[in-house]
Structure formats: structure tokens, C-alpha cells
Amino acid sequence: MTTRKGNIVLFxxxxxxxxxxxxxxxxxxxxxxxxxxxxxxxxxxxQSASIGIxxxxxxxxxxxxxxxxxxxxxxxxxxxxxxxxxxxxxxxSLAFAVAIAIGxxxxxxxxxxxxxxxxxxxxxxxxxxxxxxxLSLLITQTRAMNLPRLVEVGSSKILRIPVPxxxxxxxxxxxxxxxxxxxFGRHIYAIGNDAEGAKKAGINTTRVVFLVYVVSGLCAAxxxxxxxxxxxxxxxxxxxxxxxxxxxxxxxxxTSLFGGRGKVFPGTFLGAVLIQTVESGLxxxxxxxxxxPLVTSFxxxxxxxxxSVRHVKLQQLKRRRIRVAATG
Amino acid sequence: xxxxxxxxxxxxxxxFGVPVLRNVSLTLKAGRVLGIVGENGAGKxxxxxxxxxxxRADSGSVRLGERDHAPQNPAEAFREGIAFIHQELNxxxxxxxxxxxxxxxxxxxxxxxxxxxxxxxxxxxTQALLASVDLHVSAEALVEDLSPGERQMVEIAKALGADARxxxxxxxxxxxxxxxxQRLFGIIHRLRGQGISxxxxxxxxxxxxxxxxxxxxxxxxxxxxxxPKEEFTLERMISLMVxxxxxxxxPSRSARPSGEIVLEVKSLSQPGIVENxxxxxxxxxxxxxxGLMGSGRTELARILFGLDAFEHGEILLNGEPxxxxxxxERIHRGMAFLxxxxxxxxxxxxxxxxxxxxxxxxxxxxxxxPGLVNRPEMLRAAGRAAKAVRLQCSSLSRQTAKTLSGGNxxxxxxxxWLLEKPSVFVLDEPxxxxxxGAKFEVxxxxxxxxxxxxxxxxxxxxxxxxxxxxxxxxxMAYGEIRRCMARTQFDKEKIFRDAxxxxxxx
Numbered sequence: 057m058t059t060r061k062g063n064i065v066l067f068x069x070x071x072x073x074x075x076x077x078x079x080x081x082x083x084x085x086x087x088x089x090x091x092x093x094x095x096x097x098x099x100x101x102x103q104s105a106s107i108g109i110x111x112x113x114x115x116x117x118x119x120x121x122x123x124x125x126x127x128x129x130x131x132x133x134x135x136x137x138x139x140x141x142x143x144x145x146x147x148x149s150l151a152f153a154v155a156i157a158i159g160x161x162x163x164x165x166x167x168x169x170x171x172x173x174x175x176x177x178x179x180x181x182x183x184x185x186x187x188x189x190x191l192s193l194l195i196t197q198t199r200a201m202n203l204p205r206l207v208e209v210g211s212s213k214i215l216r217i218p219v220p221x222x223x224x225x226x227x228x229x230x231x232x233x234x235x236x237x238x239x240f241g242r243h244i245y246a247i248g249n250d251a252e253g254a255k256k257a258g259i260n261t262t263r264v265v266f267l268v269y270v271v272s273g274l275c276a277a278x279x280x281x282x283x284x285x286x287x288x289x290x291x292x293x294x295x296x297x298x299x300x301x302x303x304x305x306x307x308x309x310x311t312s313l314f315g316g317r318g319k320v321f322p323g324t325f326l327g328a329v330l331i332q333t334v335e336s337g338l339x340x341x342x343x344x345x346x347x348x349p350l351v352t353s354f355x356x357x358x359x360x361x362x363x364s365v366r367h368v369k370l371q372q373l374k375r376r377r378i379r380v381a382a383t384g
Numbered sequence: 385x386x387x388x389x390x391x392x393x394x395x396x397x398x399x400f401g402v403p404v405l406r407n408v409s410l411t412l413k414a415g416r417v418l419g420i421v422g423e424n425g426a427g428k429x430x431x432x433x434x435x436x437x438x439x440r441a442d443s444g445s446v447r448l449g450e451r452d453h454a455p456q457n458p459a460e461a462f463r464e465g466i467a468f469i470h471q472e473l474n475x476x477x478x479x480x481x482x483x484x485x486x487x488x489x490x491x492x493x494x495x496x497x498x499x500x501x502x503x504x505x506x507x508x509x510t511q512a513l514l515a516s517v518d519l520h521v522s523a524e525a526l527v528e529d530l531s532p533g534e535r536q537m538v539e540i541a542k543a544l545g546a547d548a549r550x551x552x553x554x555x556x557x558x559x560x561x562x563x564x565x566q567r568l569f570g571i572i573h574r575l576r577g578q579g580i581s582x583x584x585x586x587x588x589x590x591x592x593x594x595x596x597x598x599x600x601x602x603x604x605x606x607x608x609x610x611x612p613k614e615e616f617t618l619e620r621m622i623s624l625m626v627x628x629x630x631x632x633x634x635p636s637r638s639a640r641p642s643g644e645i646v647l648e649v650k651s652l653s654q655p656g657i658v659e660n661x662x663x664x665x666x667x668x669x670x671x672x673x674x675g676l677m678g679s680g681r682t683e684l685a686r687i688l689f690g691l692d693a694f695e696h697g698e699i700l701l702n703g704e705p706x707x708x709x710x711x712x713e714r715i716h717r718g719m720a721f722l723x724x725x726x727x728x729x730x731x732x733x734x735x736x737x738x739x740x741x742x743x744x745x746x747x748x749x750x751x752x753x754p755g756l757v758n759r760p761e762m763l764r765a766a767g768r769a770a771k772a773v774r775l776q777c778s779s780l781s782r783q784t785a786k787t788l789s790g791g792n793x794x795x796x797x798x799x800x801w802l803l804e805k806p807s808v809f810v811l812d813e814p815x816x817x818x819x820x821g822a823k824f825e826v827x828x829x830x831x832x833x834x835x836x837x838x839x840x841x842x843x844x845x846x847x848x849x850x851x852x853x854x855x856x857x858x859x860m861a862y863g864e865i866r867r868c869m870a871r872t873q874f875d876k877e878k879i880f881r882d883a884x885x886x887x888x889x890x
Contacts, residue, residue: 239492246476
């Protein structure tokens with residue numbers, strides 16, 4: 057059906073994340089050989105864990121052609137609640153359990169508005185983003201909270217691997233299995249491909265879409281906790297604008313904003329690490345601080361651009377042919 | 385082998401008071417292929433949609449085996465054993481073949497609490513099903529990597545996997561190559577031998593005669609012929625399908641076209657879409673384009689209006705070549721386009737009537753320097769245009785386009801383009817889904833426009849209205865122009881035959 061040249065173009069477009077990752081990595085390694093030191097690589101993984109976990113939840117949402125702009129506020133709210141409880145002398149396990157329940161509840165509220173009241177995900181999650189941040193600022197009274205006790209948790213290691221990396225790995229592996237190997241996961245892909253068709257095929261699309269936003273809320277809460285335990289600090293800026301980093305990580309990893317296309321592993325995992333690599337790499341080559349946003353935004357733009365080109369290309373290939381034999 | 389598996393009795397269905405099916409009865413026997421033929425709009429799709437659970441009948445009964453059959457949705461019909469394979473296939477292109485087969489009910493196993501899909505089981509079952517339709521692709525292959533013919537086989541295999549007793553095939557060959565078509569026919573023969581019944585809908589009457597055991601002919605929502613295929617010939621089928629007398633009225637044409645050419649198309653080709661299209665449109669002429677769905681007529685209209693690109697050939701509008709693929713340029717130079725899908729493409733369905741009418745000509749009501757729209761003047765012009773098309777609505781400003789009847793919606797679209805005073809007007813199915821009275825009004829507007837010197841390209845699948853209104857008719861099939869007829873030579877059967885029968889490449 058497709059021509060050979062078309063296949064090559066598609067191959068490149070479909071594997072853009074890997075190619076980009078190799079290029080960025082190779083680039084920094086050439087500029088500074090120490091970049092490849094094990095210590096630095098582990099450090100990059102630790103730093104990308106938080107946003108990587110949030111981006112994993114975001115991938116679920118994007119696969120259904122939705123969007124969740126509230127994840128940054130969920131990170132803040134769950135971390136703020138956990139911090140408050142810990143500061144008040146409650147055990148860490150209880151604080152974390154409450155934080156995770158908040159994430160799930162938050163996601164369920166988003167999901168309720170989106171699936172039951174049929175409001176656009178963009179509008180719903182934009183509103184709850186502001187509401188969530190406002191609520192968090194109320195709880196913290198816009199003051200920063202220092203929780204040195206937590207850093208011990210965050211910086212500890214199991215089998216010589218830092219705890220945040222364990223969390224990152226566990227979330228990615230679990231999410232990957234759910235997406236690839238369960239009916240729920242495959243239904244997510246089906247809905248992203250053709251929502252109307254999915255309904256016709258007897259899939260309970262309302263339920264699937266509902267759960268997708270719950271998953272996103274859950275991952276955002278875990279991401280907030282990982283962040284909290286690494287830095288031991290709840291500041292009013294926690295999670296601010298992190299939804300963009302999460303979306304960028306997913307899209308960089310090859311997840312399409314048009315739905316139905318993308319993977320948590322290697323895709324989103326690599327995307328999150330890539331964003332962190334760019335930032336760490338810039339530090340390494342001692343680039344000016346003001347260059348960071350420029351470079352990061354260029355990388356994100358490039359990823360979205362590739363996504364659009366790929367979408368247009370796929371649409372062209374899918375175009376109905378009237379004269380079948382003539383196209384060979 | 386003659387037990388009845390499906391029986392419809394007096395099925396009736398109307399849309400917005402327009403009857404589409406009137407007391408339709410049919411009988412399908414086990415292990416037989418029933419061919420259903422009829423013109424576009426005869427009610428074939430509606431009937432199949434009722435069987436397949438997409439629509440519900442207003443009255444009448446359907447019995448499937450020993451039980452009443454009234455599925456509330458397609459999934460239910462599928463479970464009952466009726467698989468409906470649409471012209472537009474219902475596969476998820478980003479999933480594998482095996483996943484598509486079992487999407488509605490994956491077999492599962494629990495591993496550490498997670499309900500995982502039994503991948504090996506679905507792979508093996510799928511591979512066996514694919515083998516039964518002679519399709520040699522991997523069960524793990526993504527559907528988007530398959531050809532249209534292979535996808536069709538996947539749909540059939542899926543139906544077999546669900547133990548379908550009845551498979552409905554709606555125009556299954558339109559996107560297949562002739563080799564794929566032959567293979568499909570082979571499979572149909574084999575399935576029939578296994579006792580599976582099929583309903584085969586096609587415009588290719590030759591195929592229907594070759595393939596089917598029984599034939600049912602629909603016209604205007606009524607059954608006009610039914611019986612084993614031995615009772616039918618091509619000639620008889622065609623005359624039954626078109627046999628309606630001219631019961632619609634057309635306004636007599638008030639002026640003749642002049643010799644001046646307003647639109648000229650020279651050897652226009654777009655690979656895979658249309659091939660070597662050449663024609664001229666004169667001032668004041670109504671040029672009909674006849675063809676079936678999928679003949680390339682809508683695609684040609686989209687290319688003419690600059691919505692899609694073309695690779696070879698030339699289009700001259702008022703003597704000047706059109707170079708860019710841009711509707712904006714076409715509008716600017718005097719072309720107008722009425723799309724076949726007015727609700728999705730022709731109207732801002734939630735905007736007011738006057739905003740819809742003023743949409744295209746908005747720039748010409750903008751005051752030169754600040755660029756602000758002169759609203760009072762715009763509204764006066766919209767009002768005049770509405771009056772010119774005899775639009776019936778309660779309020780131009782408060783009523784939204786959505787609340788109008790189909791006919792009045794179409795008048796809004798016409799009024800919108802009339803404000804621009806076009807010299808060429810491309811109309812794609814302007815009377816689709818509107819009642820007889822409104823149709824007449826549309827014809828009248830077309831006649832008035834032609835009399836004022838507008839050249840009109842009139843695309844329709846209703847041959848009568850083309851014959852009633854046009855000066856010439858081009859017949860399209862397979863992306864090519866098959867014939868050009870002047871008004872004195874109009875012959876319905878010839879047009880029909882050209883559009884229908886040679887549905888393969890020469």
C-alpha cells in the first residue's frame with residue numbers, strides 16, 4: 057500500500073525519539089567526555105524520576121487524544137498535604153497514603169467533568185489547575201516548608217540504586233505492562249485511534265477515559281512525592297508549569313497529541329530522561345543559564361513538529377484511493 | 385439447506401418525516417448469498433443499518449432464527465451473529481490483527497493481580513482464522529501495514545471468529561484491486577459452502593449476478609423485485625432499479641448557455657484519484673456530473689475548488705490558469721462551492737443564519753482603513769440574499785443554522801455564495817436529504833443563476849435531476865470521464881450503465 061520511500065520516511069518519523077536521544081547524548085559526550093561518567097548518568101536518572109513519573113500518567117491521557125493540564129497542581133497539592141502531615145508529626149507512610157489518595161481523587165474529579173458533563177479536557181484541567189494551586193497555597197499559607205527528615209528517604213539507596221530511580225522504574229514497568237498487555241491498555245489505544253469505532257465495538261469508552269484521568273492524577277501524586285523526598289522542601293512553586301515538561305517528555309518520546317500512538321517504554325521514559333539530559337548537559341558544558349529555556353523549547357518544538365509531520369504523512373497514506381491498480 | 389435464517393416483515397423507517405423504507409420484507413436462507421441492489425438513496429444502507437444495530441426500525445419485525453431481532457447497538461447485533469462489514473472498515477489501524485479480532489472481549493488471565501490478555505491464545509486463534517480466509521499475514525502485524533484487501537479479509541476473519549451466521553458486505557470491492565476482488569469471491573463461495581449466509585450490496589451488477597443466489601431490488605424504499613438470480617438479467621435489474629417515471633418537476637430552463645468558456649479543465653490528473661479529466665464549462669451552462677459514490681466526482685469537485693492538489697493538467701478559470709491549491713484564490717476569482725456535507729462542511733451549525741450568509745463575503749463589508757465590519761450594511765445584504773433564495777426562518781439574527789430544515793439550510797449555503805456573485809458555481813449533491821418542495825426551489829435558484837450567466841457544475845447521484853436540469857452530462861466512473869452527453873442525447877439507461885458496469889480498469 058505504501059511506497060518504499062514513504063516507508064523510509066515513516067520509519068524515521070516513528071523512531072524520531074531514539075534518533076534524537078542518540079544525537080543529544082552523542083553531542084554532549086563529544087563536547088565533554090566526563091558527561092558519560094556513571095555518576096553523572098545516575099544523577100540524570102534521579103533528577104528525571106519525578107517528571108518521568110508524571111509524564112507516564114500523561115501518556116495515558118494523550119493516548120486517548122486528551123490532555124491533563126492539572127498535573128503540576130496535583131504534584132503541589134499532594135506534596136503539600138504530605139508535608140503538612142509529616143511536619144505535624146504523622147508517620148511518613150500515612151502522609152504518603154493520603155497524598156496518593158488526593159491524587160486519585162483529583163484525577164476522578166477531572167474525569168467526572170470530562171466524561172459525565174462532557175466538558176473539554178483542556179478546559180476542565182486548566183480550571184482544576186488553578187483551583188488545585190489555590191487550594192495548595194491556602195494549605196501551605198504560601199510559605200515554604202522544610203522537611204529535612206524526608207531527604208533521608210529520598211537519598212537512600214537500595215542495592216546501590218537510589219530510591220527515586222526505583223520508583224521511576226517501577227511506575228514505568230507497571231504502566232508499560234498495563235498499556236501493552238491488558239484489555240484496559242489496548243482499549244486506550246483503540247479509543248485514541250477511533251473513539252466512535254471503539255464505542256461501536258462495544259468498548260465502555262466512558263469508563264476507560266475516566267480511568268485514564270485517574271491514572272494521570274495518581275502518577276502526578278507519586279511524582280510530587282518523589283520530588284518532595286528528593287529535595288525535602290515544599291515551596292509555593294512546586295510543580296509550577298511542570299505539566300509542560302510532562303507533555304513534552306511524552307511527546308518527545310513519540311506519543312502523538314492526536315491520540316492512539318506512543319509508548320511509555322522506551323518512549324516517554326526516554327523523553328523524560330532526554331529533557332533532563334539537555335538541562336544537565338548544558339550545565340556540564342557550562343552554558344549560560346539563559347540559554348536553557350531556549351534549548352529546551354527548541355527540543356520540544358522539534359518533537360511536536362515531528363509529530364505533526366508524521367500525522368500529516370499518515371493521513372496522506374490513509375487517503376482513499378479510487379484507482380487502486382493505478383497506484384500499484 | 386433452505387431453512388430461513390433471517391426474515392424481515394414490513395420494515396418501515398422515516399427520517400424527519402421522509403420515508404426511507406416502506407414495508408420492506410426480505411428472507412435470507414442459510415448458506416445462501418442475497419444480493420441487494422438499488423440506486424443511491426433507495427434504502428439499502430438504512431435497511432442494513434437496522435439489521436446491524438446502527439438504527440432502529442419505526443415499525444415491522446425482524447426475526448433472526450427463532451427469535452425477534454432488535455439490536456440496540458452494533459455490538460449487540462454482532463453478538464447475535466450478524467457481522468456488518470462497512471465500506472469504511474471498522475478496524476483500529478494502530479492495533480495488531482489479533483487485537484482487532486478480540487477487542488470487544490479479550491480472553492484474560494490473572495498474573496499478580498493484573499488481568500493480562502492471553503496473548504498466545506489470541507495469536508494462535510487469529511492465525512487459524514486468517515488461514516481460513518487464505519490471508520497469510522502475521523497475527524501480530526499492525527492493521528495500518530495491510531492493504532485494503534487484506535484489511536477486508538481481516539474483517540471477514542473477525543466475523544468468523546465471532547461465529548457470525550450472517551455477514552453483511554456493503555460495497556466490499558470498491559477499494560480492492562481485481563485480484564483482491566477475485567480472492568474475496570473465492571472466500572465468499574467457500575463460506576457459503578460452510579452454511580454461512582451473506583448479504584451482498586454492490587453497484588456492480590455483474591458481480592451480483594455472478595456471486596449471489598438470490599437478488600432483491602430496492603427502489604425508493606420499496607422492494608420492486610425479488611427472487612433467485614435465474615429470474616434476473618442485467619437488463620431487467622437496471623430497468624427495475626431506475627423504472628420510476630419522472631414524477632419530479634423541474635423548472636423549465638429560462639435561458640440558453642452562451643459560447644463563452646468560464647471554466648476549462650485540461651487533462652487533469654491526480655494519481656490514484658482522478659485521471660485525464662478534460663471538459664469545458666460555458667457561461668450560463670449547467671453541466672451535470674453523474675457517477676456513483678466513490679467514482680471520483682466529489683474528489684474532482686474538491687480539486688476544482690482548490691481543497692486538494694493535482695499533479696498534472698490545467699484548470700483555467702475565466703481564461704486564467706489556477707496555479708495554487710487554494711480555495712481563497714478560487715473564491716477571489718469568482719468560484720463558489722457547495723459541499724455534499726452541508727452540516728459538517730457547509731455551515732457553522734451553531735451560528736446565526738445571518739452570520740452564516742455573511743461568512744464568505746465578510747471582507748467586502750469591512751471598511752477600508754480600520755478593517756472593521758460594517759454590520760448594518762452586511763445585515764441588509766444578508767437579508768436581501770435570504771429573500772432571493774426565499775429562505776424561511778423566523779429570525780435571521782436569532783435563529784441558528786442548526787434549527788433549520790435541510791432545505792432551508794441548503795438555501796443558507798446558496799445565499800452565502802450568491803453574495804459573492806460567482807461566475808462558476810460547483811454544486812456537490814445540492815439536493816441530498818431535502819424534501820421535494822425544497823428541491824424544486826434549489827433547481828429554480830440554479831436556473832436563475834444560469835440565466836444570469838453563471839456556469840454551474842452540478843454533481844449528483846440522482847440521474848433524473850441531472851437530466852431535468854443540465855445542458856450536458858458527464859458520466860464519471862473510476863476517476864475517469866466515461867461519456868459526455870448533450871441534452872438531446874440524454875438516456876438514463878446509458879448513463880446508468882456507464883456509471884455502473886465497467887467498474888474495472890479497462
